[in-house]
Amino acid sequence: MKYLKNYDYGLIILTTLVLFAIGLVCVYGIAYYNYLAANPQWQYTPLYIQYINNMNSFLYPFLVLLLISLGLCIPKRLLEQDILIKFGVLALGVTIILTFLSGIETGLGFILAIMTGVQCIVLILTIKKSKTVRFEKEGYIVRLGSVLLHLGVVILIFNFVTFRENPFHISIFWTGTLLVIAGNIFSFYPGRINSLSQLK
Template structure:
């Protein structure tokens, strides 16, 4: 268990809290939509309902983006630089929102986060020692990287829900990345054992072939 005052502990708490609120809003919206029979009402009422729910959801999506904006670069830079990076991210978001609109600002930040997290995932797959993780272990790092990638894609999916084809693509990639990441994190030792046993079997086969040739 991490110390209560640790940076990572508070980031985890904040992430869990924000995701819980987002989930609660989504569940509430789904049931209220059904019970109020909004699906049988005129299109204008449906649109108003969707806009109202989106307005409620947006602050928590922004909070999640800010948290991810701290978590993702944390793998690549020391803690002392994280606050500065978060400030720069906030300035960029505010600038794009002021110049264009909120959706574009969120899309820009999420795209940058997606590119950065893709780099983290590639480095994790390559077994790079440059990445900064609290826990050691190849599969734990890969799993954590996949979960963060899934979170970014989840938010992008919420932003582009009106684009059906893109929505479905992002949904399935998000699902696969998140589920795979959780499995690798929860069963990291078992996965490592499977690969170690496979590698050992291959080495024995190679040794047998080498001895036969000699």
């Protein structure tokens, strides 16, 4: 159990560092945008597309790392730790191969598709109060909140990366947003949600 705690602690540290790195990518984007904006017409030149592609390519590797470290793609709530690490390495390996063969968007799309499936399974098991799923924190509402939050984040990223031109893009966006907000509220205020549900 202590070993698992250390493992989770490591994941939290890694997540924090990856989030910090994404923040740095954003700072770079702001500085570079400011530099390019010296020419007021730069957005009508190929430089703009190049800038967008550069920013996406800088962000995507950190997104893959973030998804792995968050335990989104690695179903840490379903599997034992050794299987879990093998699963993570396999997923990462396939992502890297796909990235080299078809580009970073395909690789990211693959890992996001797996994660969406895994999170849906975790959600169903959590709602059914299955003992197969392991959680850090006690309490049904917190667990449900955590799952909703993770699923919402996966759906939002998946939507931004893969479905930007899809006619259902905005509908999918609202689904992800509602899941994230519900997940946040359930995770942060389980006591209040519990007392509200008991009132009924």
